[in-house]
Amino acid sequence: MIVTSALRHAAAGSAAMLLVLSAPVSATATAPRAPAAAPGPALGPALGAEAVAEPSPPARRFVDRTRLDRSGTQVEPLAGAPAVPSLSALSWVVADAGTGEVLAARAAHRKLPPASTLKTLFALTALPHHAASEQHTVADEELTGIGEGSSLVGVKEGYTYRVSDLWNGVFLSSGNDAVHVLASMSGGWESMARQMQDKARSLGAKDTHVVSPDGYDAPGQVSSAYDLAVFGRAGVQDPEFTRYCSTAYADFPAGSWSYGIANTNRLLTGADGIGRYPGIIGIKNGYTSNAGNTLVAAARRGERTLVVSVMNPQWGGGLAVYQEARSLLDWGFAAADKVRPVGSLLPPKAPEEPEAEREEARAVAVRGGAGAPPAALRTAEPRPRPVTAAAAAAPADSGPSVALPLTLVASACAAALALWVLRRRAARA
Numbered sequence: 001m002i003v004t005s006a007l008r009h010a011a012a013g014s015a016a017m018l019l020v021l022s023a024p025v026s027a028t029a030t031a032p033r034a035p036a037a038a039p040g041p042a043l044g045p046a047l048g049a050e051a052v053a054e055p056s057p058p059a060r061r062f063v064d065r066t067r068l069d070r071s072g073t074q075v076e077p078l079a080g081a082p083a084v085p086s087l088s089a090l091s092w093v094v095a096d097a098g099t100g101e102v103l104a105a106r107a108a109h110r111k112l113p114p115a116s117t118l119k120t121l122f123a124l125t126a127l128p129h130h131a132a133s134e135q136h137t138v139a140d141e142e143l144t145g146i147g148e149g150s151s152l153v154g155v156k157e158g159y160t161y162r163v164s165d166l167w168n169g170v171f172l173s174s175g176n177d178a179v180h181v182l183a184s185m186s187g188g189w190e191s192m193a194r195q196m197q198d199k200a201r202s203l204g205a206k207d208t209h210v211v212s213p214d215g216y217d218a219p220g221q222v223s224s225a226y227d228l229a230v231f232g233r234a235g236v237q238d239p240e241f242t243r244y245c246s247t248a249y250a251d252f253p254a255g256s257w258s259y260g261i262a263n264t265n266r267l268l269t270g271a272d273g274i275g276r277y278p279g280i281i282g283i284k285n286g287y288t289s290n291a292g293n294t295l296v297a298a299a300r301r302g303e304r305t306l307v308v309s310v311m312n313p314q315w316g317g318g319l320a321v322y323q324e325a326r327s328l329l330d331w332g333f334a335a336a337d338k339v340r341p342v343g344s345l346l347p348p349k350a351p352e353e354p355e356a357e358r359e360e361a362r363a364v365a366v367r368g369g370a371g372a373p374p375a376a377l378r379t380a381e382p383r384p385r386p387v388t389a390a391a392a393a394a395p396a397d398s399g400p401s402v403a404l405p406l407t408l409v410a411s412a413c414a415a416a417l418a419l420w421v422l423r424r425r426a427a428r429a
Contacts (some may be wrong), residue, residue, distance in 0.1 A: 001374040018413075068108040068226060068343040075104040078377060081338035085327040088314040091225040092324070095345050097233045097298055097305040102343035103332055105225065111207050112311050114223035116151070116174045116286030117294045118215035120231040121208065121223075122192070123170065125199045129186040129362055132240070142184040143177055147216040150176035153252060153261060161253060168250040171284065172263045179214040189213065204347030205230045217290040228309035232283050232296040232346050246282040266322045267297055274322045277329060281305070285321070293321035299329050306332040308374045330409075 067074050091107040137160045153175030169178030183192040193210045200208045207224035235241040246271050251258040265285045270276035281298040292312035307326040313320040
């Protein structure tokens, strides 16, 4: 009886153990867990994190860029718009400096010699090369090759100048001597011409051909009212450029002493009976016998900033360029909300790449090829563990082995039998 009970209990316990251990295991218990992503800096939209907020670019409205290629005055007035002033300049543009929208223009892409208004492009190109506080001692070779009759600020060989002094010489006195020194400090004359050409193209200015970085007349050197307006708009968005181009008066060093220089832009200084324009920012004027009078100007009124460019007025004398620029600014502020844009100073928007190309680019990035994020920024993936021969031989989806429960059952039975034999012997004794 005792043996039968022992055998019964041993068999029941072993069977229960067999049922528990042979039951299928939940998938959630055995599924590998993905490693938690380590916290890190924002990587930008391309890597799935939020980017640092940046100012939104001006909203683009559809404009027909071919309008600016046409002859005659281009304007599209709405109800209540004032009439465009009658001007004698061969070419002109008035535009909103914030949005880049061209409000009106005449022969905007006509290629003409720019004179010293080309110094706007020179400044956009060369300003980043040197800090304003940097000092430079002028060498004799840096003042060679200055064109005859050039405007000069008075840079002298052997004198030491701050870079800011040289830029005052460029913007206020239109000094070609200061341009030559700054160009020499920034790669040389020919290199600067190439850099300026590249800068113009990057801004979407395609009419400009640079030969002489100071704007001095040279065969083949041209720009357009459109391109000059592009340069002016880019300039007033740069605080350093704006500081120089809006300076009316400054002291220029001459060794142990200095002398005063005045900006030759009459809209800025109010000289020669022109009158300072309200809200004027400045920018740059120019003159050569070949180019005539040229001007890029900008002014702010309330929340709106306008930029105008005027090239070679045909009547009114040397001051007509300021009078015509004033008329364009007055008209632009009055008409800004009463005309449709006829063009844009913004570079043409790059065409969107086809979806197939975008998918391929993403695939390349995933594979770690060109265009993939740096290795330090990619999420680490667990390395595969080496597979043993025993593991390779096992079925891929096999559950727990039943060999262990069967062994336990056999052991329990053997123990019960041994106990029965011992008790039987004890009873006989």
